[in-house]
Structures are given as C-alpha cells and as structure tokens.
Amino acid sequence: MRLLTHNMLSSNIKGVANGFPLRIEVEKVVEKKVDLNADFLRNIFPKIEWKAFAEAARTLGYAELPEDADSSFLDSDDFLDKFHHALLELHLEEGALICPETGRRFPVNKGIPNMLLHEDEV
Amino acid sequence: MSSRPEVQAPPEIFYNDVEARKYTSSSRIMEIQAKLSERALELLALPDDGVPRLLLDIGCGSGLSGETLSENGHQWFGLDISQSMLDVALEREVEGDLLLSDMGQGLGLRPGVMDGAISISAVQWLCNADRTSHDPRLRLKAFFGSLYRCLARGARAVFQLYPENLAQRELILSFAMRAGFAGGMVVDFPHSTKRRKEYLVLTCGPPSISTSVPKGKGEDGESCSEDESSDDEAEQTVCISDRHRPRKKQKLTKKGKGREWILRKKEQKRRRGDEVPLDTKYTARKRKPRF
Numbered sequence: 001m002r003l004l005t006h007n008m009l010s011s012n013i014k015g016v017a018n019g020f021p022l023r024i025e026v027e028k029v030v031e032k033k034v035d036l037n038a039d040f041l042r043n044i045f046p047k048i049e050w051k052a053f054a055e056a057a058r059t060l061g062y063a064e065l066p067e068d069a070d071s072s073f074l075d076s077d078d079f080l081d082k083f084h085h086a087l088l089e090l091h092l093e094e095g096a097l098i099c100p101e102t103g104r105r106f107p108v109n110k111g112i113p114n115m116l117l118h119e120d121e122v
Numbered sequence: 123m124s125s126r127p128e129v130q131a132p133p134e135i136f137y138n139d140v141e142a143r144k145y146t147s148s149s150r151i152m153e154i155q156a157k158l159s160e161r162a163l164e165l166l167a168l169p170d171d172g173v174p175r176l177l178l179d180i181g182c183g184s185g186l187s188g189e190t191l192s193e194n195g196h197q198w199f200g201l202d203i204s205q206s207m208l209d210v211a212l213e214r215e216v217e218g219d220l221l222l223s224d225m226g227q228g229l230g231l232r233p234g235v236m237d238g239a240i241s242i243s244a245v246q247w248l249c250n251a252d253r254t255s256h257d258p259r260l261r262l263k264a265f266f267g268s269l270y271r272c273l274a275r276g277a278r279a280v281f282q283l284y285p286e287n288l289a290q291r292e293l294i295l296s297f298a299m300r301a302g303f304a305g306g307m308v309v310d311f312p313h314s315t316k317r318r319k320e321y322l323v324l325t326c327g328p329p330s331i332s333t334s335v336p337k338g339k340g341e342d343g344e345s346c347s348e349d350e351s352s353d354d355e356a357e358q359t360v361c362i363s364d365r366h367r368p369r370k371k372q373k374l375t376k377k378g379k380g381r382e383w384i385l386r387k388k389e390q391k392r393r394r395g396d397e398v399p400l401d402t403k404y405t406a407r408k409r410k411p412r413f
C-alpha cells in the first residue's frame with residue numbers, strides 16, 4: 001500500500017468519530033520506481049492531508065518532506081520529486097494500520113491492509 | 123445455464139483460490155471485463171484534459187477492471203472481500219493498491235477525496251444475506267452512504283451490474299437515491315438478451331446537466347428501463363434472495379404477494395407520504411380459510 005492510499009483511508013469502526021489518520025506500524029517497506037506525472041500531483045495535492053502524509057512518510061523512513069506545504073510549492077521540481085516519491089513509490093509491505101481512537105489493529109500482509117470489521121464493529 | 127454465482131455461496135467463499143484463478147485465466151472473461159470497464163470509465167465522464175485522476179474500484183477482484191483504469195493513465199485503489207481474488211491481483215502485479223474490505227460494511231475513506239468510482243459485476247452481491255447478521259438493506263445503506271461521502275462533489279460512480287430481477291435493481295437504485303445520488307440506469311443493447319448490459323450511473327451532488335443520465339448504446343431511440351411500468355412488479359418473486367432458504371421455497375411466493383413484497387410496497391407508499399398501517403407480526407399473515 002502506498003501513502004496515497006493511506007492518506008485517504010480512515011477507520012470506520014462503529015462509534016469512532018475521527019478515524020484519521022491511521023497510525024502505521026512498519027515491519028517492511030519496499031520501493032518501486034514509477035514515472036512522475038506532474039499533472040496528477042498538482043491535481044491530488046489539495047486533497048492530501050499534508051501533516052498526516054509527512055508523518056507517515058517519516059514512519060516509513062523518508063524524512064525529506066517539509067512539515068507544511070501549500071500549492072506554491074508545486075512550482076518546484078525538487079518538491080514534486082519528493083512528493084512523488086513519498087506518495088507513489090514507498091509501499092508498506094508488511095505491518096499494520098492502527099485506528100487512532102480505538103487502537104484496533106488492521107494487519108497489512110503482502111501490501112494488502114485487512115480492513116474487514118468484526119460484526120460488533122459495524 | 124449454470125446458476126448465478128451470487129446464489130451459490132458468499133463471495134469470499136465462492137471466489138476461492140480455484141475460482142479466482144479460473145476467473146482470471148479465461149480469456150473470454152478477461153475480454154468481457156475489459157469491455158465493461160472501458161464503458162464504465164466512459165460513463166464516468168471525467169474531464170478530457172489528460173490529467174490522471176484518483177479512482178476507486180469497488181469489488182476489484184483480480185484487477186481486470188483496475189487494469190483498464192491504469193491503461194487509461196489513472197491512479198486507483200480497489201477493495202474486495204475475497205483474499206483469493208486479491209492474491210491473483212498481486213501475482214498479476216496490478217498498479218493499484220488493494221484493500222481486503224467488505225463494501226457492505228461501508229467504505230472507510232475520508233470525505234470528498236475520490237475523483238470517481240467504478241464497480242464491475244460486483245454490487246448485486248450486496249442483495250444477498252450471507253450471514254444471519256446481514257441485512258441487505260442496512261448493507262446497501264452503509265455502502266451507498268459512505269460512497270457518497272468519499273466522492274468529490276460532482277464526481278460520478280458507475281456500476282455495471284447483474285441484478286437478478288427487476289425488484290433487485292430497484293432495491294439497489296432506491297438506496298443509491300436515498301444516499302443523495304442523482305442518476306439512474308443506462309442500458310446498452312436493451313433488446314439483445316446476449317449483449318444487454320446495465321450500468322447504474324450516479325452523480326454526487328445536486329442535480330444539474332452533469333447528473334442527467336446518458337443514453338445507452340443500441341437503444342434505437344426507445345426509452346430504456348427507467349420507467350418500466352410497475353405492473354410487472356407483482357410478477358417478481360423476491361427482491362432479496364436469502365441463501366439460507368431453499369430456492370424452491372422462494373419460488374412458492376410466485377404471484378408476489380408475500381410478506382416481503384407487502385413490506386416493500388408499504389415502504390414505497392410511506393416514502394410517497396401516504397398513510398400506511400404499521401408493520402406488525404400480523405402483516406401479510408395468512409388468514410384462516412373460514413375468514
């Protein structure tokens with residue numbers, strides 16, 4: 001799972017008011033190079049919760065992102081490279097996602113988070 | 123003809139390792155799913171500006187539908203309830219991320235983030251009650267409600283689906299509308315039993331030009347299914363098939379007027395604002411012959 005996806009996910013356990021961001025527990029991270037598309041990055045940027053994104057990237061061992069970012073940053077190629085790398089090239093391969101409110105663990109195996117809820121969580 | 127997969131077993135059981143592999147190694151299925159996905163993507167009507175969007179693939183399975191999204195340059199992630207299907211997707215190295223998730227539990231996604239969603243041959247599964255705790259209505263409600271929230275304003279969701287009957291289609295459609303979506307069914311080739319394909323095209327947000335439903339292919343100027351007269355409804359047997367009951371039994375209510383049918387009719391009337399008696403244990407109960 002890439003941080004793009006992580007940034008959109010939120011815990012939807014019954015009764016949880018703020019399920020975002022899911023905390024990340026890392027066992028294994030892999031990197032896969034993909035082509036950069038600046039149009040995509042510009043289009044998705046306003047939808048990214050930056051603080052959670054930068055924090056998640058640090059958890060995966062990538063500390064190059066600024067703490068804060070606004071759309072003027074998108075003019076910088078250096079910024080786009082880093083944004084691209086953290087968003088689309090880092091994969092949480094093994095580990096877990098943790099609901100910030102309940103501490104419920106969603107295991108991640110082979111890059112796939114298991115988001116299935118137990119019956120009493122629906 | 124083999125019976126519908128939906129009535130054989132719950133999806134996570136039906137799509138086991140063997141079935142997942144069979145599904146994804148059939149070139150016929152691959153071709154069909156690719157075509158359906160192309161059409162769904164077309165119906166999403168994304169701006170024609172070459173900018174890749176972030177899309178959701180609901181019931182993504184082994185990634186056949188997602189691949190079409192990748193081929194068209196989009197980013198996506200998908201969810202599916204079958205680990206076996208997702209394992210095949212991994213083997214095939216699809217470009218989107220995969221989530222093991224049950225759409226009937228609602229989508230755990232932040233509000234307004236998705237540029238669009240597609241779902242190919244999957245949503246009719248929600249009409250089954252696979253566990254005693256499953257209420258298809260609650261699951262449809264959770265699903266469409268959460269889908270509505272995670273889509274950006276004006277974004278679309280397109281579902282190619284195989285409803286079992288008219289009532290099932292209506293059930294799905296009504297929950298989509300209740301969640302706030304505008305839109306309706308697009309039927310391609312409505313006059314051909316073989317080529318006929320149904321798409322539920324939904325737009326998030328208040329009705330506008332962009333929410334009007336596009337025309338189906340091969341319609342010959344005839345109106346499509348939207349306003350099919352409700353008289354045939356009485357002929358429909360069940361709107362929710364419950365696998366725990368033998369199929370034969372369900373057929374027994376042939377002329378329609380079973381409890382489910384009556385409850386549904388009453389619900390429809392209530393929605394129209396009519397005065398309707400409460401649902402009780404006496405509703406639709408058989409009367410003694412001497413009555």
Ligand SMILES: C[S@@+](CC[C@H](N)C(=O)[O-])C[C@H]1O[C@@H](n2cnc3c(N)ncnc32)[C@H](O)[C@@H]1O
Pocket residue numbers: 133134137155180181182183184185186187201202203204207223224225226241242243244247248
């Ligand atoms: C006919 S396959 C289609 C897969 C893929 N969209 C394609 O076009 O090849 C239907 C898929 O829906 C999935 N499905 C059924 N019920 C589901 C549910 N409640 N939540 C998530 N996925 C579900 C099944 O596991 C299966 O992979």
